[in-house]
Amino acid sequence: MKSSKPLRAFWQAGIDLILTPTCFSCGERLDRARDVLCRHCMEKAIPLDDNSCPRCHTLMEAGKCPECDSGEISYDFAHSAWIFQGPIKDVIHYFKYNAYSSLSAWLGEAMYRAYQEEDALHNCDVITPVPLYFTRKKERGYNQSELLARCLSKKSAIPYCRLLKRTRHTASQTLLSKAEREHNLDGAFALRGKQEVSGKRILLIDDVFTTGTTANQIAILLKKHGAREVNIFTAARAA
Ligand SMILES: [Zn+2]
Ligand SMILES: [Zn+2]
DSSP states (O other), X not given: OOOOHHHHHHHHXXXXXXXXXXXXXXXXXXXXXXXXSOHHHHHHXXXXXXXXXXXXXXXXXXXXXXXXXXXXXXXXXXXXXXXXXXXXXXXXXXXXXXXXXXXXXXXXXXXXXXXXXXXXXXXXXXXXXXXXXHHHHHHHSSOHHHHHHHXXXXXXXXXXXXXXXXXXXXXXXXXXXXXXXXXXXXXXXEEOTTOOOTTOEEEEEEEEESSSHXXXXXXHHHHHTTOSEEEEXXXXXXX
């Protein structure tokens, strides 16, 4: 049987990972095949800043959080393992666009370490990923957020459930203004089937937190259906 393109890319990525253990950022040879970054690049990976807002982790301005003060945030708490820059940006790029789905284990492990240190995330009832539109998922071969969510669920023992679906294709949020970003996601998410979210504390997982618009739109939807709490947790957060 002829294997599909994503499947071939997946196996190739696995073989590359085993045969040539090199740093995903600088290309230096690694001491151990299970490492992803060399010691040098690992030192350049920046954990989320302690001086950021304790609720949404936006950088504070004169002791105040511009996001929380705007009163427009619908999620309860946002956290990430790292700042999205340098070697971490390289790893996530490989994970997302170069078929290295196997990197989910390494990223999930780092997220679990950050999770352990953040009490606000501990009492969630269910872990759920930000969904991809089905054509995008088919093209990529996997949903990167789903892999991270499953990994974290296994480690934290919080049950995993795909609560959401994306109802249409949406353009990338990165180059849009705030108003355009919100409009771009209008009605783009819905609950899958008859998923029960009423009264639940939900931990929403994504790879990168960029502007918070996606998290916010999903939080509005989940809260409309009675969710008690919506927390967002990502591998990295835009600097
Ligand atoms: Zn390196
Ligand atoms: Zn804040």
